[in-house]
Amino acid sequence: AQSVTQPDIHITVSEGASLELRCNYSYGATPYLFWYVQSPGQGLQLLLKYFSGDTLVQGIKGFEAEFKRSQSSFNLRKPSVHWSDAAEYFCAVGTLMGGQFYFGTGTSLTVIP
């Protein structure tokens, strides 16, 4: 069965510091991988996605993620965090044919001045 693990429930970083949010997945075939961001009380906005090709993908708001098949990971990174990045971040895996999306439990990011 498909599953997504985000081991960090909550992360606090200083503004301007680098950020890495971890995501591990379990899926029998080549996955589609996504990172979404959610502001309080809002829907989810797509940050970036990986379908195939270059394993380092660039997204919006200066985020990037790297797909590592050997580690079943798709970690999200940002070199310099801004206060506006404080939000909940979700990693998701999508199935190739069925169209289902499975999400991790999320990582809450706090940015301190």
Next chain:
Amino acid sequence: SQTIHQWPATLVQPVGSPLSLECTVEGTSNPNLYWYRQAAGRGLQLLFYSVGIGQISSEVPQNLSASRPQDRQFILSSKKLLLSDSGFYLCAWGEKESEAFFGQGTRLTVV
């Protein structure tokens, strides 16, 4: 361009009352449609998904049901709400081999 509408934004319902949440998508045909529930600390739980009219797949047995009476309409229902049905419900649409696009969500409180 495609848009997704989900309503109401907030809802307070007594235990035992029925529920109907509606979601509609514009600007696309034959989309995949999804209902998720979000509870604190539990991420997004996929409740139902549909790949076509009248085709509903349930991921988690529960007090809820879903229907797709039209191509771009997805409805989440319950005959009798439980306290445990409280949560944030999100509708989403997608196409095969693409990402999911989310509505703004409905905050349901069962009292």
